[in-house]
Amino acid sequence: MTGVTREELRAYADGELSGEAADRIEEAVAHDPELAAQLQAEQRLRARLQAHFDPVAEEAVPDALMAMIAAAQEEDAAKAPAKEPHTPGAVAVPPVAQPSAQPPAPVLDFAAAKARREKERKEKAKARARAGAQRVPGQKGVPLFARPGLAAGLAASLVLGVMLGTSLNLGRFASPSHDAVGDSASVVDRGGQLVAAGNLARGLDTQLASAQGNGGPLRILTSFERDNGTYCRVYSARATAGIACRDGDSWVLERTQANQPSAASPDAYRQAGSAEADLMRAAQDMANGAPLDADGERTARKKGWK
Amino acid sequence: MSTTTSFCTQLTALLPRLRRFARGLTQDAADADDLCQQTVERALKARTQWEEGTRLDAWVYRIMRNQWIDEIRARTRRSQTFTHEDEGVNVGTPGAPAAESLVELGNVERALARLPDEQREAVVLVMIEGFAYKEAAEILDIPQGTLTSRLGRGREALLRELGEKA
Numbered sequence: 001m002t003g004v005t006r007e008e009l010r011a012y013a014d015g016e017l018s019g020e021a022a023d024r025i026e027e028a029v030a031h032d033p034e035l036a037a038q039l040q041a042e043q044r045l046r047a048r049l050q051a052h053f054d055p056v057a058e059e060a061v062p063d064a065l066m067a068m069i070a071a072a073q074e075e076d077a078a079k080a081p082a083k084e085p086h087t088p089g090a091v092a093v094p095p096v097a098q099p100s101a102q103p104p105a106p107v108l109d110f111a112a113a114k115a116r117r118e119k120e121r122k123e124k125a126k127a128r129a130r131a132g133a134q135r136v137p138g139q140k141g142v143p144l145f146a147r148p149g150l151a152a153g154l155a156a157s158l159v160l161g162v163m164l165g166t167s168l169n170l171g172r173f174a175s176p177s178h179d180a181v182g183d184s185a186s187v188v189d190r191g192g193q194l195v196a197a198g199n200l201a202r203g204l205d206t207q208l209a210s211a212q213g214n215g216g217p218l219r220i221l222t223s224f225e226r227d228n229g230t231y232c233r234v235y236s237a238r239a240t241a242g243i244a245c246r247d248g249d250s251w252v253l254e255r256t257q258a259n260q261p262s263a264a265s266p267d268a269y270r271q272a273g274s275a276e277a278d279l280m281r282a283a284q285d286m287a288n289g290a291p292l293d294a295d296g297e298r299t300a301r302k303k304g305w306k
Numbered sequence: 307m308s309t310t311t312s313f314c315t316q317l318t319a320l321l322p323r324l325r326r327f328a329r330g331l332t333q334d335a336a337d338a339d340d341l342c343q344q345t346v347e348r349a350l351k352a353r354t355q356w357e358e359g360t361r362l363d364a365w366v367y368r369i370m371r372n373q374w375i376d377e378i379r380a381r382t383r384r385s386q387t388f389t390h391e392d393e394g395v396n397v398g399t400p401g402a403p404a405a406e407s408l409v410e411l412g413n414v415e416r417a418l419a420r421l422p423d424e425q426r427e428a429v430v431l432v433m434i435e436g437f438a439y440k441e442a443a444e445i446l447d448i449p450q451g452t453l454t455s456r457l458g459r460g461r462e463a464l465l466r467e468l469g470e471k472a
Binding site: 006007010011014015016041042045046048049050052053054056057058059061062064065066068069070072073076077 | 308310311314317318321322323325326329330338339342343346347350353414415418429432433434438439454457458461464465468
């Protein structure tokens with residue numbers, strides 16, 4: 001053993017460690033098959049528990065519960081009639097309802113994306129329950145890009161991510177409210193378009209899908225060229241994942257989806273996986289030809305993605 | 307948004323997670339529904355005590371967990387009076403499972419149900435609900451060291467029971 005205690009390994013599996021402490025575990029796991037097996041057992045257990053209980057969160061919420069809350073809100077509104085609201089019906093709409101009637105605020109868009117994602121997860125949960133836990137969505141029959149090299153590479157990195165928890169930042173310490181703030185600070189609304197800002201914009205400018213460091217808060221899944229010749233990139237950040245396309249000097253977020261906000265790493269990865277598979281499918285539809293290879297990405301970056 | 311609107315909107319958005327937590331605590335669909343209902347009732351009654359800007363989820367989870375503890379105690383009292391010990395606590399019909407996961411459902415829920423309450427709630431909060439140790443300890447109102455040791459014993463038992471031992 002490599003001086004890593006069971007407690008430390010579990011803390012790592014639970015997404016409690018970051019920075020050097022996490023690096024140390026990853027290093028040890030990479031060199032110690034026994035430790036790696038223990039970590040996998042922990043992750044399998046977690047995945048199994050979640051595969052079992054997550055479907056409950058995807059069931060329709062009983063009307064009675066929603067009605068109780070709506071009644072309380074009305075009661076309060078009646079007491080303070082001047083104060084109310086500019087989100088009509090927001091409370092009466094179940095979180096999994098169709099989002100079309102809601103105003104296009106980013107937060108609501110994320111909720112809508114989450115609803116879509118959860119619908120898909122429901123289908124996947126069944127397959128998962130059948131096939132056992134620890135499935136990587138990218139592997140199972142999801143048509144990734146036609147280029148076998150990239151698809152294999154991506155699938156391999158997903159597996160590695162699950163194994164080593166390199167995706168930690170997807171969900172590490174995620175608290176929903178903080179996440180929302182953190183990510184929305186990286187997104188600005190420009191004339192009705194969502195545009196990347198801050199760290200997200202920087203990452204889209206500089207990170208390469210082909211040369212991914214461990215555990216940055218942002219991962220680039222792939223880059224491709226659209227029919228109109230502009231570059232697009234599929235990314236996954238802590239709370240959201242999406243497709244960003246170049247428009248002048250900006251990255252316009254063509255699609256965004258919520259990653260599971262509150263789970264710690266191994267399964268945040270698993271859950272994010274289905275959102276990512278979704279995005280990869282969308283990317284496939286948008287792309288003109290195969291995704292960029294490592295050289296193509298580097299060249300595009302050199303030209304400022306123009 | 308007014309405080310009430312924010313509270314109600316957030317609480318509504320939490321319902322799916324609360325239902326999952328309830329199922330994790332109770333391992334029983336009917337119990338979980340009752341528990342959710344009671345929790346929402348309590349939360350709404352106490353809504354003026356919630357401070358905007360603090361995490362509503364932890365606040366409501368705590369209400370739910372305390373409500374469940376009360377229920378367990380009440381059942382234990384009843385079962386001590388009327389039936390064999392311990393029956394009232396863990397007996398439950400699993401909720402309507404999809405046919406293909408029936409076996410799995412039995413295993414996971416049975417394994418969880420066998421844990422002592424204090425280990426189960428730690429496991430559920432951290433491993434299913436995804437709370438950080440610190441947050442889970444706050445919800446349970448115990449020191450973090452106590453949480454990690456309960457969590458450790460709980461997952462040890464689950465690993466044994468579910469054959470995930472490496």
